[in-house]
Amino acid sequence: MLDDTKKDNSSTSLEEVAKKAGVSKMTASRVLRNKTGVSEKTRKKVLKAVKEVNYVPNRLAAAFGTGNTSTLVGIAVPTLSRDLFSQILEGIERRLQSVGYQPLIGTTNYCPNSENDWIKTVLSWKPCGVMLLGNDSSTQTWEMLQRSNVSVVKVWDTHDINDNSYSVGFDHYKIGYEMGSYLSNRYSGQFAFVGSSAEGHFLGKNRLRGYEQALIDAKATETKPLATYYLNDRPSFYAGYYGTEQILSKYPDTRIIYYLDDNMAVGGIFYCKSKGIKIPGDIAIAGFGGLSISSVLTTPLTTTKVPRLKIGQMAATTMLKLVTEQEVAKHHEVETELVKGMTA
Amino acid sequence: MLDDTKKDNSSTSLEEVAKKAGVSKMTASRVLRNKTGVSEKTRKKVLKAVKEVNYVPNRLAAAFGTGNTSTLVGIAVPTLSRDLFSQILEGIERRLQSVGYQPLIGTTNYCPNSENDWIKTVLSWKPCGVMLLGNDSSTQTWEMLQRSNVSVVKVWDTHDINDNSYSVGFDHYKIGYEMGSYLSNRYSGQFAFVGSSAEGHFLGKNRLRGYEQALIDAKATETKPLATYYLNDRPSFYAGYYGTEQILSKYPDTRIIYYLDDNMAVGGIFYCKSKGIKIPGDIAIAGFGGLSISSVLTTPLTTTKVPRLKIGQMAATTMLKLVTEQEVAKHHEVETELVKGMTA
DNA sequence: CCACAAATAGTTATCGATAACTATTTGTGG
DNA sequence: CCACAAATAGTTATCGATAACTATTTGTGG
Numbered sequence: 033m034l035d036d037t038k039k040d041n042s043s044t045s046l047e048e049v050a051k052k053a054g055v056s057k058m059t060a061s062r063v064l065r066n067k068t069g070v071s072e073k074t075r076k077k078v079l080k081a082v083k084e085v086n087y088v089p090n091r092l093a094a095a096f097g098t099g100n101t102s103t104l105v106g107i108a109v110p111t112l113s114r115d116l117f118s119q120i121l122e123g124i125e126r127r128l129q130s131v132g133y134q135p136l137i138g139t140t141n142y143c144p145n146s147e148n149d150w151i152k153t154v155l156s157w158k159p160c161g162v163m164l165l166g167n168d169s170s171t172q173t174w175e176m177l178q179r180s181n182v183s184v185v186k187v188w189d190t191h192d193i194n195d196n197s198y199s200v201g202f203d204h205y206k207i208g209y210e211m212g213s214y215l216s217n218r219y220s221g222q223f224a225f226v227g228s229s230a231e232g233h234f235l236g237k238n239r240l241r242g243y244e245q246a247l248i249d250a251k252a253t254e255t256k257p258l259a260t261y262y263l264n265d266r267p268s269f270y271a272g273y274y275g276t277e278q279i280l281s282k283y284p285d286t287r288i289i290y291y292l293d294d295n296m297a298v299g300g301i302f303y304c305k306s307k308g309i310k311i312p313g314d315i316a317i318a319g320f321g322g323l324s325i326s327s328v329l330t331t332p333l334t335t336t337k338v339p340r341l342k343i344g345q346m347a348a349t350t351m352l353k354l355v356t357e358q359e360v361a362k363h364h365e366v367e368t369e370l371v372k373g374m375t376a
Numbered sequence: 377m378l379d380d381t382k383k384d385n386s387s388t389s390l391e392e393v394a395k396k397a398g399v400s401k402m403t404a405s406r407v408l409r410n411k412t413g414v415s416e417k418t419r420k421k422v423l424k425a426v427k428e429v430n431y432v433p434n435r436l437a438a439a440f441g442t443g444n445t446s447t448l449v450g451i452a453v454p455t456l457s458r459d460l461f462s463q464i465l466e467g468i469e470r471r472l473q474s475v476g477y478q479p480l481i482g483t484t485n486y487c488p489n490s491e492n493d494w495i496k497t498v499l500s501w502k503p504c505g506v507m508l509l510g511n512d513s514s515t516q517t518w519e520m521l522q523r524s525n526v527s528v529v530k531v532w533d534t535h536d537i538n539d540n541s542y543s544v545g546f547d548h549y550k551i552g553y554e555m556g557s558y559l560s561n562r563y564s565g566q567f568a569f570v571g572s573s574a575e576g577h578f579l580g581k582n583r584l585r586g587y588e589q590a591l592i593d594a595k596a597t598e599t600k601p602l603a604t605y606y607l608n609d610r611p612s613f614y615a616g617y618y619g620t621e622q623i624l625s626k627y628p629d630t631r632i633i634y635y636l637d638d639n640m641a642v643g644g645i646f647y648c649k650s651k652g653i654k655i656p657g658d659i660a661i662a663g664f665g666g667l668s669i670s671s672v673l674t675t676p677l678t679t680t681k682v683p684r685l686k687i688g689q690m691a692a693t694t695m696l697k698l699v700t701e702q703e704v705a706k707h708h709e710v711e712t713e714l715v716k717g718m719t720a
Numbered sequence: 721c722c723a724c725a726a727a728t729a730g731t732t733a734t735c736g737a738t739a740a741c742t743a744t745t746t747g748t749g750g
Numbered sequence: 751c752c753a754c755a756a757a758t759a760g761t762t763a764t765c766g767a768t769a770a771c772t773a774t775t776t777g778t779g780g
Contacts, residue, residue, distance in 0.1 A: 061738060113462045118456045122456045152432075156434060295668075328642070329646065330646060401766085441734075726777080746756085
């Protein structure tokens, strides 16, 4: 086998394919992009040559050579390891991949500065679009995106979205208000919120605000103002466990607790169980998210179910339509569901 | 403000920076890459110009122009929404980002064909390296990677890694064996394994094999062979719940259950609780992973704790050393810990 | 103050694909 | 079988950065 024409070190280019097939680069290019104007005979020759030389297209060159926008979609997400976001990402990724786009994902750790840095990096890859998950973009970031001319889709909270950006998600204020109304309708006494903060930012601000407003409107916090406790840690089962311990030591007569998310609520449930506190007899508990743990709890969790995969898919669809210049609604709200469980 | 020199639609290039600063493109390029051979005076002029024209570097052009390898690192991962992987990804992402590399993440859904497709796409971006998470690469994928000449790091299971690839993780067979020994030492009766399969692939194969071998070596399965049940669904709390119901209906005298991961084990715990089955009195339960839920359980879970973030960081470090042609160990095993909880 | 080396700055060619244009081939009606 | 249109294929220029080379400037010892 003295096949020394195949030099494996330098990768193959369209030129080699063209040579092998006895056509011009342009014709080979047309075949590979399924363009019209190539005869069936030529097409076959080229495809055969592609296989023979093990051609690997060079997207760097392709993206660079054309209008200078790639099939990359930049994505900024607070963290990869939180169910709420990772399932949205999963939805985005699958949909983009299925039509030949690639997400370029970076984590921001809930920090506007990190997000800004990441977006700067993302833009240098000339993406066709950028998606922002979570809701802590700085105006600096926003201006940078404006200048760059890429499509931008905000994903997650649609509460204070202004009209010049596309968005997919739901109104967190409304969800908080809804839960506040539900809880204040059924319970009275000391209301509380257990959340968590990252890098000095309080997470779930809008839900808390909605919750609080509902309590005010229902006159549920007139004698005892809302108690809040923010753990300076990522939301997690343990954060909920510890946060519950903390709020109960500061506000021993706490009667109702709304948590940042289901995982924290489950942590709270376990804390109460370990201390013999009855749910909802002694303390009523509500979460947020509809995370998977709630499917196996012996007492179903009262929570707001959020279609995370769907949000991701919708977001990707919106982005794809923007990129291909199809018509698409500016704002898209998904439906959420207040699940009336047995914990509140 | 008749500043019509700034045309925002077409993005700025090094050329404009150079013009603004009154130097050549090459000099501007040198400044931006912190190369030597530029006077302090010139450097300042250029940096000023960079700000003035709002220069956004074009990494497509840069990567294309040079040796044709980018700062992208291709990553194949079965899914984004499983704690075991997402925290590894988090570790990888953070480390890569901190030194100017970008992960290009794609999900394979545990399917070798999807992985192959994804790697094909990844290679067209001329990445400097590729990381494979999980352990289901096809030989086809492997050959493609070999041809392409990129650095490859396998992450997760180091059990049957051959010597011509780099790897970071631990030996799943060993972990299974260890747990099997532990359990067979303490319990006797019907042993079981509850796992799950995706796309026809049984997950956690090597752990199961190690577990089974340990039981054989301990003569624990002589009278009652190991019972296994695979749910045809992603591993989850609910899969564990349902899987437990199934295995108990098929093998009512099951006495010890080893689960694919902690989440499934927790599902099992909840099932047992709901049926009044005592743990470990009636059934002993062991998981895998050391996932966060175990931190709040009222009865601590017996499991193997895996340093997921560390695996990610190690994997990234290995990749970075490979890429920068520094010396690095071919295989890196992280330490795991068998946590003796109260469920087994 | 000159000669020469070292430091600094500029020129040229190049990576691989594709858009826009031009050239050639094929096919069909009269 | 010719003229012309339609289909097919090829040529040329280009995207933006950088490596490798060349040119210029600066600085220093004698």
